[in-house]
Amino acid sequence: MSTILEVNKVVKKYGDYTALNEVSLSVPKGSIYGLLGPNGAGKTSLIRIINQITIPDSGDIILDGEKLSPKHIQHIGYLPEERGLYKSMKVGEQCLYLAQMKGLSKAEAKIQLDYWFDRLGIQGWWNKKIQELSKGMAQKIQFVVCVLHKPKLLIFDEPFSGFDPVNANIIKDEILALQEQGSTIIFSTHRMESVEELCDHIALIHQSNKLIEGRLDDVKKQFRTNSFEVGILTDNVEGLILAITQNYTIQPTNFKSLNNELKLEINLGNSLPNELLNILTSKGQVTHFVEKIPSVNDIFIQTVSK
Numbered sequence: 001m002s003t004i005l006e007v008n009k010v011v012k013k014y015g016d017y018t019a020l021n022e023v024s025l026s027v028p029k030g031s032i033y034g035l036l037g038p039n040g041a042g043k044t045s046l047i048r049i050i051n052q053i054t055i056p057d058s059g060d061i062i063l064d065g066e067k068l069s070p071k072h073i074q075h076i077g078y079l080p081e082e083r084g085l086y087k088s089m090k091v092g093e094q095c096l097y098l099a100q101m102k103g104l105s106k107a108e109a110k111i112q113l114d115y116w117f118d119r120l121g122i123q124g125w126w127n128k129k130i131q132e133l134s135k136g137m138a139q140k141i142q143f144v145v146c147v148l149h150k151p152k153l154l155i156f157d158e159p160f161s162g163f164d165p166v167n168a169n170i171i172k173d174e175i176l177a178l179q180e181q182g183s184t185i186i187f188s189t190h191r192m193e194s195v196e197e198l199c200d201h202i203a204l205i206h207q208s209n210k211l212i213e214g215r216l217d218d219v220k221k222q223f224r225t226n227s228f229e230v231g232i233l234t235d236n237v238e239g240l241i242l243a244i245t246q247n248y249t250i251q252p253t254n255f256k257s258l259n260n261e262l263k264l265e266i267n268l269g270n271s272l273p274n275e276l277l278n279i280l281t282s283k284g285q286v287t288h289f290v291e292k293i294p295s296v297n298d299i300f301i302q303t304v305s306k
Helices: 043-050 070-075 091-101 106-119 135-147 165-180 192-198 216-222 237-245 273-283 296-304
Strands: 003-014 017-028 032-036 058-063 076-079 153-157 184-188 201-206 209-215 227-233 249-258 261-267 285-291
Touching: 003 043, 003 184, 017 043, 017 058, 017 184, 017 201, 017 209, 032 043, 032 165, 032 192, 032 296, 043 153, 043 184, 070 076, 076 135, 091 106, 091 135, 106 135, 135 153, 135 165, 165 184, 165 192, 184 192, 192 296, 201 216, 201 296, 209 216, 209 296, 216 296, 227 273, 237 249, 237 261, 237 273, 273 285
Parallel strands: 032 184, 032 201, 076 153, 153 184
Antiparallel strands: 003 017, 003 058, 201 209, 227 261, 227 285, 249 261
């Protein structure tokens, strides 16, 4: 898969503090790429470098085959976590101004703004001032400003902040639609459930270093523990537990019994699933037997807790 953004051994320091320590990333074209990490990991420093707000101390950035330069600003859309709209300006006036800064003519900007205002149901906001809008309403305007010039690369930093569940779902659908239309999206968030829903690739930065990068499915496979969630109906609980624990480990926090049905989480170690399944079927009726794949949240906590 071809890449749209390559980050090559980027270093950024602020005095004696290293924010990024030779970080390298490769963002595939057309992907939704989750940029993850705890507070202070270095994510915001990297995003600011990609947007040319700051420059790296060493290393370089390649955008669509070219070394990043000021001309690429018009090919990037950035939705920052800390919003940057002028509160005293009217919505329409401000959107036209920002669109022209991104390279659109006034006529092109008006066409795109009409489209997005209609699509998001905000046609009546044109003459409102930003200070008259709620946080969620202002967030919609910021989203429109970010995407209306149809950039190759979109960077969303906590895009659902300030939205109620209904409007968060609307923006989620718009992000997916933008991907279908060919945009590449870098998505930075602390909401791991949103990463599960949206991202196909992820990277995790912790303490200025990249620790994980890859397709989400492949990363999950790397963190598999060969544990299975099991449900079984049995009249002989003691005999079943004895048979299992002779060869396997039952996770104590995932042991439940209800109406003769046991729900267990069992770690197979180096054994094969069929071996455990044979034991289970000899002791009762198996109702559930599924490998437990770690969630992004599990992977995040495990990695940053080391």
